[in-house]
Amino acid sequence: MTLFVGFLIVSTLLCALVTGFIxxxxxxxxxxxxxxxxxxxxxxxxxxxxxxxxxxxxxxxAWVGSIVSVVPP
Structure with missing residues (x-):
């Protein structure tokens, strides 16, 4: 798994968490x-x-991390 895919997975999970909360x-x-x-x-x-x-x-x-994790290093 590349670093990009890892960030994409983290971003997806955090966005889903925030969406569920809202x-x-x-x-x-x-x-x-x-x-x-x-x-x-x-x-x-x-x-x-x-x-x-x-x-x-x-x-x-979770809120800020979902945005930050979209930007790959």
Missing amino acids: FTYAVVVMPGFAKLDDRDFIRAFQVTDGVIQNNQPLFML
């Missing part, structure tokens, strides 16, 4: 948020977004 968020979380009134929706979305951005290095690694 799909799950859209199918499970957003319909739940839709049942809230506007003020509660904004607050819940801000809290969820803050947790994802501040406390999830694994998510950020």
Whole structure:
């Protein structure tokens, strides 16, 4: 297996992981948020977004890594 194929496999897996996360968020979380009134929706979305951005290095690694791994050395 060449280095390019290795990067391609890693990129494919990371993109699939991020896609699964976004799909799950859209199918499970957003319909739940839709049942809230506007003020509660904004607050819940801000809290969820803050947790994802501040406390999830694994998510950020998958998100950024899927882009970086596409560029072969």
